[in-house]
Amino acid sequence: MTAGDAPVVMLLGPTASGKTAAALEIASRLPVEIVSVDSALVYRGMDIGTAKPSAEERRRVPHHLIDLIEPTESYSAARFVADARAAIAAIRDRGRLPLLVGGTMLYAKAFAEGLHALPQGDPALRDRIEDEARALGWPALHARLAAIDPRTASRLAPNDAQRIQRALEIAELTGVPMSEWLERQRPAEGPGQAIATIALEPSSRAALHERIAQRFEAMIAAGFVDEVRRLRARGDLHAGLPSMRCVGYRQLWQWCDAGEPGGEAWRQTVAAGIAATRQLAKRQLTWLRAMPGRTTVDCLAANAAAQALEAMRRAVGA
Structure with missing residues (x-):
């Protein structure tokens, strides 16, 4: 099977499920380029709180649909589908395999099933x-x-x-x-290509919650507060923008006027950020489990990345 004949593979999962690690393992073994399926990674200057792949990771493996727009702008499922299709075509022209990776399930569903013709806005x-x-x-x-x-x-x-x-x-x-x-309504435009979905799902919700808490604390330690303060200092952003409503950013934006980390207000802010992230993961899993024909990998397994690689090999005949 050639790269052009192989199905498009989507590697999807909730936040903190290890998508990046699994994608990098796949890319170390197969000629893969990664297409982000993440509504937060499109924003420039939002790196820590979005768990954006590092510069070194992006040098190792080509990534697409990251750092597309300023946080003042909006992005949509329709634009994602168009951008993803263009990226996939370019990747295949290079004789390589596209791997769609992320957790914005609305984008994944729009790509897989097509977009519905909804009424124009007023x-x-x-x-x-x-x-x-x-x-x-x-x-x-x-x-x-x-x-x-x-x-x-x-x-x-x-x-x-x-x-x-x-x-x-x-x-x-x-x-x-x-x-x-x-x-x-039937979707106005379908994907026009075969799609295989690999789903990273936890065997224990409590263990995923622990991962989420640890990751949020690690983001704080890595400078998440300073990142939000820099965004506030720009002067052209406000709490109502889609970018600043992203999980974590919303909670820290509200807290930033209070001062330095510490005290009860800070503990409540961190707890609220972790709780919001857990709710996001719950919604992601609800969407994911409604997707038919997916190959499920326990994201908590020690060999989850290896299992995802094997599922990718089967999907593309490699």
């Missing part, structure tokens, strides 16, 4: 929803969404402003919940 309605969020808070708008579209609300975090806003907008514009729109 700027005036969007502005009104944002005004209401500033007055009431996004959790209150999430509760409103739960009353009219419980299925969509159940897969969104109470502070997932961008997606809550879009779901409310669609429901108000059309009188039909987003979940029904997605059921009614």
Whole structure:
């Protein structure tokens, strides 16, 4: 099987599941280039809190769809699909294998199943929803969404402003919940290629939670607070931007006015960041376990990276 004939392989998993280590192990054995499936890695200047691959790792293995935009900008599933397809085509032209790696399951689903033709947005309605969020808070708008579209609300975090806003907008514009729109319509454009999914899933949720806590503490030790302070000092960012609503950044942004780490306020901030990351992992696993035909690897196994490599070999016939 040639690189052009092989299916596109997606290596997906929740945060702290060891995706980077597994991807680098695969790339050390196969002619792979990595395409990021991560909505936070697209932002320049957000390195520590996103667990962005290091410069040395990126020198060892080509990575794509990282550091694409400034934190002032927004990125979408539609743009991801277009960018990923372009990267995959270029990788195959070089006779190499694309490996999509990440945990933004909405992007993975959009790539695998295609994008749905949803109604166009209404700027005036969007502005009104944002005004209401500033007055009431996004959790209150999430509760409103739960009353009219419980299925969509159940897969969104109470502070997932961008997606809550879009779901409310669609429901108000059309009188039909987003979940029904997605059921009614076939995707406007499918992937046009075979896809194999390798899923890194934990055999113990408690053990994954411990990994998440350890990683968050390691990010703090690596300078996460200083990174957020530098972002705040730019002067062109605010807490309502999608970039600054990323897990960890949101909690540290809120805390930064309080002063140096230490004391009860700091402990509560760290606990909130860890709890938010655990909730993110829970949502990622819910999406992942709904994906049919995936090959599952226990991310807690000592040989998880080797198992992922073997699954990749089988998928591409290497």
